[in-house]
Amino acid sequence: MIEERDALYGAASPAALAEETYENYRRYVNPSLARVMKLSGSPVETRAHGCTVWDQNGKTYLDFAGGYGVFTLGHTNARVVEAVRAQLDLIALSGKTMFDPLLGRAAKRLAELTPGDLQISFWCNSGTEAVEGAMKLARAATGRTKILATEGAFHGKTLGALSASGRETFRTPFRPLLDGVAHVPFGDAAALEGKLEDAAAFIVEPVQGEGGVNVPEPGYLRAARDACERAGALLVADEVQTGLGRCGYRFASERDGVVPDVMTLAKGLSGGVIPVGAYIARAAVWERAYGKAPLLHTSTFGGNPIACAAAIAAMNVLEEDGLVENARVRGAQLIAGAREVANAYPAVVRDVRGLGLLVGVELTNEGYGGTIIPEMLHHGVTAAWTLNQQRVIRLEPPLVVTEEEVRVAIAALRAGVAAAYEKLGTL
Numbered sequence: 001m002i003e004e005r006d007a008l009y010g011a012a013s014p015a016a017l018a019e020e021t022y023e024n025y026r027r028y029v030n031p032s033l034a035r036v037m038k039l040s041g042s043p044v045e046t047r048a049h050g051c052t053v054w055d056q057n058g059k060t061y062l063d064f065a066g067g068y069g070v071f072t073l074g075h076t077n078a079r080v081v082e083a084v085r086a087q088l089d090l091i092a093l094s095g096k097t098m099f100d101p102l103l104g105r106a107a108k109r110l111a112e113l114t115p116g117d118l119q120i121s122f123w124c125n126s127g128t129e130a131v132e133g134a135m136k137l138a139r140a141a142t143g144r145t146k147i148l149a150t151e152g153a154f155h156g157k158t159l160g161a162l163s164a165s166g167r168e169t170f171r172t173p174f175r176p177l178l179d180g181v182a183h184v185p186f187g188d189a190a191a192l193e194g195k196l197e198d199a200a201a202f203i204v205e206p207v208q209g210e211g212g213v214n215v216p217e218p219g220y221l222r223a224a225r226d227a228c229e230r231a232g233a234l235l236v237a238d239e240v241q242t243g244l245g246r247c248g249y250r251f252a253s254e255r256d257g258v259v260p261d262v263m264t265l266a267k268g269l270s271g272g273v274i275p276v277g278a279y280i281a282r283a284a285v286w287e288r289a290y291g292k293a294p295l296l297h298t299s300t301f302g303g304n305p306i307a308c309a310a311a312i313a314a315m316n317v318l319e320e321d322g323l324v325e326n327a328r329v330r331g332a333q334l335i336a337g338a339r340e341v342a343n344a345y346p347a348v349v350r351d352v353r354g355l356g357l358l359v360g361v362e363l364t365n366e367g368y369g370g371t372i373i374p375e376m377l378h379h380g381v382t383a384a385w386t387l388n389q390q391r392v393i394r395l396e397p398p399l400v401v402t403e404e405e406v407r408v409a410i411a412a413l414r415a416g417v418a419a420a421y422e423k424l425g426t427l
């Protein structure tokens, strides 16, 4: 059992821990972010389990920001933690000169879970690296350079993935970005016509997460699949956020019955315990790219034994605990509850949308969010903006969330929206 004093990390008091952490952020981590977080009264997280996070004062919060999709199994899932602990006693990081049984097993398990004939996976440490890997694979496999992406997309912040991402604020300071990356409107299959003939790949999120939780009409991904096939371009489904149960499907591509050529994953892949990312590709695609050149794309830490132990355990928990189904049922409850709030405050909430437990609450004006999110925090529920669309608040709890926890979150949302309306009126 954790003692209260352990959760103070050696500080003399909760207030001392908060002050020390803020000062360290201000001086050594990110001064401008520290100021913003302090303004919204952001407490210090000291421990977490399941859907619950504790702050320095022992106050608990239901985690409906969910690490932006990381905590599919909740925090510190016991089976995943145990798998990592056991692995630490054997071998932690791979020396890479010998075969690693866990990487082999993790890759096999991923191939079993992913749709169709997706088979060969490359393992790395984050979502953006998975996207970089997929973009390079597409270029190497097709001999083409152009990548088509969607407006509003979020694929990561390394230079290649950023080139495919769709928010100018994040892109402008880093120009020139990668040559040959173009964007089309998301959700518009007709916009793909004539754009793929010289493209290596079309990269798309089955549901745009950071773009503001944009759910396309059913059939969009299927149409994209067909368009890619006609043009000889690869379809890369970026499921870093939507994959592994988040949207009430094992993978959101399955909503349209689509098997992409390449799928990227991260976030929930290790059950919220260790950083991990991966792309998985059809064997023929991988063979065309790297069949004769096994070292063209590598990573020192990628696919290490502790990450793979976590990923294997996490994939098993996802399946055995029925979490995909729970995401569907609890997601429907969350969307219905949030819609009631929207109906009560149409001046503040324009729309509620989502798939499974990836839910977005679109405000009529982004100015309301600065009251709603802190007020929800005050009521013991975390929520967060989407990165590319500040008008949308995301609700993205762990897939283990219960009916009662969803009810509490909806009540907190209602309190937040009511407070924003009382304070700001119609904006």
Ligand SMILES: Cc1ncc(COP(=O)(O)O)c(C=O)c1O
Pocket: 068, 126, 127, 128, 129, 131, 154, 155, 156, 157, 205, 209, 210, 238, 239, 240, 241, 242, 266, 267
């Ligand atoms: C769809 C998608 N792709 C890629 C990324 C980048 O992942 P990471 O932050 O692990 O680099 C994200 C992160 O939010 C994402 O949502």
